[in-house]
Amino acid sequence: MAERRDTDVLFKALADPSRRKLLDLLHAHDGRTLNELCEYLDMTRQGVTQHLDLLEAANLVATIRRGREKLHFLNPVPLQEIYERWIAKFEKPRLKALSDLKYRLEKTNG
Amino acid sequence: MARSTFVYVTYIRTTPEKLWSALTDAEYMKQYWFGIHCESQWTAGSPWKMVSGEGRILDAGQIVEADPPRRLVIRWQHQNKPELKAEGDSLCTMELEPIGAAVKLSITHTIEREPSNFIVAVSGGWPKILSNLKSLLETGSSVLQDPYPSSQR
Numbered sequence: 001m002a003e004r005r006d007t008d009v010l011f012k013a014l015a016d017p018s019r020r021k022l023l024d025l026l027h028a029h030d031g032r033t034l035n036e037l038c039e040y041l042d043m044t045r046q047g048v049t050q051h052l053d054l055l056e057a058a059n060l061v062a063t064i065r066r067g068r069e070k071l072h073f074l075n076p077v078p079l080q081e082i083y084e085r086w087i088a089k090f091e092k093p094r095l096k097a098l099s100d101l102k103y104r105l106e107k108t109n110g
Numbered sequence: 111m112a113r114s115t116f117v118y119v120t121y122i123r124t125t126p127e128k129l130w131s132a133l134t135d136a137e138y139m140k141q142y143w144f145g146i147h148c149e150s151q152w153t154a155g156s157p158w159k160m161v162s163g164e165g166r167i168l169d170a171g172q173i174v175e176a177d178p179p180r181r182l183v184i185r186w187q188h189q190n191k192p193e194l195k196a197e198g199d200s201l202c203t204m205e206l207e208p209i210g211a212a213v214k215l216s217i218t219h220t221i222e223r224e225p226s227n228f229i230v231a232v233s234g235g236w237p238k239i240l241s242n243l244k245s246l247l248e249t250g251s252s253v254l255q256d257p258y259p260s261s262q263r
Binding site: 006030031059062064073075076077079080081084 | 115116117118119120121216218233236237238240241244
């Protein structure tokens with residue numbers, strides 16, 4: 001149950017272009033403040049804050065306080081989990097099919 | 111001074127004590143760290159090293175702070191590749207914070223230079239290691255056996 005809720009929150013967080021843009025911005029340059037991120041998005045400061053809160057709730061963004069500033073970092077761990085759960089295991093049968101094909105073709109050639 | 115920082119956070123359904131032991135027990139570590147383990151007395155001031163499955167020393171340094179089961183700080187220098195060793199010491203902080211039935215594990219890895227190839231190198235590894243550790247603690251088995259299945263190394 002808890003597993004499913006985590007996954008729902010994660011995919012919902014990714015299902016928005018502004019939030020994906022925020023992740024791309026942090027990927028390009030990590031450790032930015034809210035002010036720095038606001039410069040790139042055509043929306044109010046409150047809007048950006050709400051998106052960042054959702055990303056933090058999904059654990060896609062981690063924050064660190066440095067003095068008065070709050071720095072935002074891209075946290076790649078949940079994306080790695082998506083990769084393992086939703087990509088890697090579906091990739092394997094296809095790679096197997098490709099290597100079987102190669103084997104069969106090379107065998108008929110020889 | 112310029113600084114490169116990477117932050118990794120994962121929530122693991124376990125206790126801080128079990129997580130601390132998973133982070134410091136050499137035999138347990140090998141199960142989620144692709145055969146790699148760390149050796150140390152895990153007390154402030156004691157030496158620390160990371161050893162590959164073949165017994166090669168990959169990284170070495172010193173425990174700066176150890177407050178079980180809450181906080182561990184390691185002074186960490188790469189040893190294997192000359193260009194990464196030349197970047198000098200990095201600092202790896204691990205913080206364990208109980209939240210409900212889970213523990214929030216935050217790992218902050220910093221080096222006082224920008225850009226840093228060392229930080230780029232570790233940033234590919236940490237998410238895999240942490241997601242393996244999470245699976246192992248929660249389900250009893252890890253997901254990934256091969257750390258670099260493509261041409262990453």
